[in-house]
Amino acid sequence: MPSSRTPTKRAKAETVAIFAVFAIYAAFLLKLLLFSRAPGSERSINLVPFATIAEYASSHAPGTARVAFANVVGNILIFIPLGVYASWLRHRSAWTTMLTVASVSAAVEIIQGVFAVGASDIDDVILNCVGGLIGMLAFWLLSAIIRERSRVRTAMAVLSLLSLPVWCYFFFVIRLRM
Template sequence: MKKGIYPFLFWAMLIFYLFLLIDLLFLSRGEYRSINLIPFETIRSYIRVDDGIRTKSVDVNVWGNVLMFVPAGIYLMIFKERAIKSFIVICGLSLGAEIIQYIFAIGASDIDDLILNSLGGLIGILIYLLLERILKNGHRVRKLITVASALVGVPVLFISILVSIANW
């Protein structure tokens, strides 16, 4: 990208996303340790809950884990531009996060999180590839991703700041 607003927005949104990801994965967790190595067990337990708020539990856990890694897939494609390599990096990052959570007792280490995070990264990779196919130009794809990131990221940044101030 050339000099101007787009590179600034791109890097600002990428850095904000990384800080948000680190916060969600490591800093906003309670001090406990658990591990689940049975695939789909946690997802199945959320689906089986019959307490009147089942949908909210499934939404937060399942969709949160998927959506959290969609930008990672997109950003990795911008830098690596190879889908398989990007997907392997996503899986490695997710596995690394689960291992760190277990070692430092900052949450539940769960194979389902690894599966859902990897799925989110794969969706991000596919979004990038679809945009590249439609726009036929990597520069236009990066520009569109930058604008879309800013449209989503700037309001999230302001809400995060307001929530931090309110909880301070």
């Protein structure tokens, strides 16, 4: 019987699978958020919380609802995996996990503003943090249901591998036109 300090081959394989899928997710995130537009193509900065969301809510222009939904829901959904992975990687408090998610989101917005490759918006950081929080809560729920750390790792590996075709499709097949 292997000791609890020495990882088994299975544990190593599961960990590699989790990190590999996380790397593909991270690459897709970078592609989507930083490399989908030419540098200098767009520069706008909003530092007023909820201003963009309020603008979406009050606008009656045709097509705004679709753009608003894609922006709001997209910003939440795309950061759910980061909340899950950050929770699994850090095994620390909610504050450090949320600080990680917020830091990544803020860094992306700053880079978008500096290189003019997107709209830098505090609302995006807020929505990304909501997504990270949902991911963190989903990981905690999974951990509470399963309880045993090695089984949580196994579940993370299985879920990561199940999501692999989706991330590969997004990364390799979809051409982002923004």
